[in-house]
Amino acid sequence: MLLTITITLSALVFINLLLLKFSCKKVVNKKQEKNPVILKPKNIEQDLETLAPTGS
Numbered sequence: 498m499l500l501t502i503t504i505t506l507s508a509l510v511f512i513n514l515l516l517l518k519f520s521c522k523k524v525v526n527k528k529q530e531k532n533p534v535i536l537k538p539k540n541i542e543q544d545l546e547t548l549a550p551t552g553s
């Protein structure tokens with residue numbers, strides 16, 4: 498019985514490793530030729546104008 502459990506678990510681990518190996522997507526290292534996106538800082542004064550008065 499112990500031998501059956503050991504063989505079953507070993508087979509399950511082996512199948513799991515095979516599935517893991519063949520299901521992973523291959524990562525290809527490509528050089529990025531795109532220019533990086535530069536975000537412009539937001540003007541804080543514009544945000545203050547859009548705030549509603551609180552009355553306090």
